[in-house]
Amino acid sequence: MPSISKEKYNELETRIKRIFTTEMEITDFTGDTVPSTQELPDKNRGLIITNCTILFVDIRSSTKLSDKSQAKNMAKIYRAFARSMSMCVYESGGRVRQIAGDRVMGVFVDDAEENSVHKAMVAAQAILTVVEYLFNPLCRKNVSNKEIECGIGLDTGRVLTTSIGMKHQGEDSRDLVWAGKTANVASKHTDLAEAKEIFVTKRFYDKLTQPFKTDSEGNSIWKKGYRVKGDSIFEGYGAHAFYLNELVEEMGGEPEEKRATASSDVSIESEGIDTSQIVTNIVHGVESKVDGLLSNFEQVVLREVSVTAKENQAEQKQQELHRREQVVKKKEDDLKKKEQDIEKVLAYKKKELIYDVRMTSLRDRTNNMKLQDFLIELKEVQNLGAEIGKKPGTVHNDLYVWQIVTYLHRNNESELAFRILVEQLLEDLPYASIPLESNSVTIIKKVGREKEYLQAVLHHIQHHNPSVQDVLRLRNVLKELGMEKEIVHYPGLFIE
Structure with a gap:
C-alpha cells in the first residue's frame, strides 16, 4: 500500500x-x-x-x-x-x-x-x-x-x-x-x-x-x-x-x-359578443362597489389613526415605566452592594480588632504562661490572623518572634522554635536574622538541623535581597555552627 x-x-x-x-x-x-x-x-x-x-x-x-x-x-x-x-x-x-x-x-x-x-x-x-x-x-x-x-x-x-x-511526478x-x-x-x-x-x-x-x-x-x-x-x-x-x-x-x-403573463391574457374579442358593453358593465360594477367602500373608508382610516396614536402613547408610557423600573432597580442594586461592602468592612474590622486584642494579650503574658496554655492561645491567634490575611510568620512577628523563640527554647520546645526561625528566612519576614545569634545557634545545634538551616539562609539571600548587616549576622550564626567550609562555596555569604 x-x-x-x-x-x-x-x-x-x-x-x-x-x-x-x-x-x-x-x-x-x-x-x-x-x-x-x-x-x-x-x-x-x-x-x-x-x-x-x-x-x-x-x-x-x-x-x-x-x-x-x-x-x-x-x-x-x-x-x-x-x-x-x-x-x-x-x-x-x-x-x-x-x-x-x-x-x-x-x-x-x-x-x-x-x-x-x-x-x-x-x-x-x-x-x-x-x-x-x-x-x-x-x-x-x-x-x-x-x-x-x-x-x-x-x-x-x-x-x-x-x-x-505543487507539481509532483508530472501532475500540476x-x-x-x-x-x-x-x-x-x-x-x-x-x-x-x-x-x-x-x-x-x-x-x-x-x-x-x-x-x-x-x-x-x-x-x-x-x-x-x-x-x-x-x-x-x-x-x-x-x-x-x-x-x-x-x-x-x-x-x-x-x-x-x-411570455407566460402575455399568453394568459384573456381575449374577449369573440364573434357575436358586444365587447364594449361587457367592458362598460364591468367598469360600472366596479365603480359602484368602490363608491360603497369609499363611503366608509375615511371613517375607518380616522379610527385606525386614532387607535394607532393611542397604541403609540401606551407603548411610550410602557417604555417610560420600564425605564424608571430599571433606574429604581439599579439604585437598589447599588445600595445593596454598598451595604454588602460596608458589612464586609465592618466584619473585617471586627476580626482585626479581636486579633489585635488577643495578640497583644498573648504577647504581654508570654513569659509568664505555662507551655500548654501558650501553645493553645498561639494556635488561636494564628487562626484569627489567617481570617484577616496574615501568614503565621507575620503573626509571630506581631508577637515578637525573638520572644517566642526564646520562650519555646526555654521550655524545651526547640523543634518548634527552629521551625519558626526557618519560617522567618523562607517567607522574607522582618527580623529574619533575629533573635540573638546565640539563641539561634543553641536551638539549631539542639535539633541537629544545621544543613537545613544553611539551605534556608541561602534561599533568603538568593530571593529576598537582605542587607549587608543581616548577611553578616547570618554568617556569624553559620560560623558558630561550624559551617565555615560550606560558606566559601556560596558567594552571597562571602563578605569580608
Whole structure:
C-alpha cells in the first residue's frame, strides 16, 4: 500500500518550515488581465490587486433536479453549466479561477477601457440570460425535461493572490488562492442570493453607473436588503431576472415568465359578443362597489389613526415605566452592594480588632504562661490572623518572634522554635536574622538541623535581597555552627 516515507516526511517538514519562516514578498499588481499561476511561481510571493471584482455563481436547489436524476444526466448538466458560465465570464473580460462542482468563480480587473465592476456586471447579466434562454431550453429538450436556476454574488475591493499547490511526478495541482474579505463576502452573497437573482455588496453597487441601476423608464432595478447567514448580517442590493436586452433579442424573445403573463391574457374579442358593453358593465360594477367602500373608508382610516396614536402613547408610557423600573432597580442594586461592602468592612474590622486584642494579650503574658496554655492561645491567634490575611510568620512577628523563640527554647520546645526561625528566612519576614545569634545557634545545634538551616539562609539571600548587616549576622550564626567550609562555596555569604 502506498504511504509517505520517512524521507518524504522530512522533505515535507523542511518545505513547511521554509514557507512559515520565509518573509512573503508582496508587490502591487500593475497588469490589465487577471494573473495566473504562471505569473506566481511556487514561492512566498503575492500580488496585491487594488481594484478586483469577484463573481460567484452556483446552481440553486430545484424540484426539477431531484434525487431521481441519473448520475449521467447530472454530469452532463454540470459540464454544460461550467462551460456556459466560463464562456460568460471570459467573453465579459474576466477569467475563471475556480470550478467546484456546481459553483464557478470569476475574477475581473480594471483595464484601459473598462473597470472590473462593469465587466463583472455584464458577466452576471449574461449568465442569467444564457441560463434562461439557451441553457434551460436545451436542457429541457435533451436531459429528461430538466432545468436549473442559479444565484450570483458579487463584491469588489482589494485582494491578495498567491500560488498554492505543487507539481509532483508530472501532475500540476497548483492554483491561485484569493485572500481577503472581497472573495469571502462575494461567496457569502452567492449563498444568500435567490434563484435568478444577482445579489451584490453596497461597495459594488456604489460603483455602478446609472445605466446599470435603472430601467428604460427610470425605475430602480435594485432592491436594498439585509440577509442573515449564521451569526452575521449582510447588507446588499438584489436584482431579479436582470437580463442583457440585446442578447435576449438575439435569442428571440422575452423572459419565459413574461411570455407566460402575455399568453394568459384573456381575449374577449369573440364573434357575436358586444365587447364594449361587457367592458362598460364591468367598469360600472366596479365603480359602484368602490363608491360603497369609499363611503366608509375615511371613517375607518380616522379610527385606525386614532387607535394607532393611542397604541403609540401606551407603548411610550410602557417604555417610560420600564425605564424608571430599571433606574429604581439599579439604585437598589447599588445600595445593596454598598451595604454588602460596608458589612464586609465592618466584619473585617471586627476580626482585626479581636486579633489585635488577643495578640497583644498573648504577647504581654508570654513569659509568664505555662507551655500548654501558650501553645493553645498561639494556635488561636494564628487562626484569627489567617481570617484577616496574615501568614503565621507575620503573626509571630506581631508577637515578637525573638520572644517566642526564646520562650519555646526555654521550655524545651526547640523543634518548634527552629521551625519558626526557618519560617522567618523562607517567607522574607522582618527580623529574619533575629533573635540573638546565640539563641539561634543553641536551638539549631539542639535539633541537629544545621544543613537545613544553611539551605534556608541561602534561599533568603538568593530571593529576598537582605542587607549587608543581616548577611553578616547570618554568617556569624553559620560560623558558630561550624559551617565555615560550606560558606566559601556560596558567594552571597562571602563578605569580608
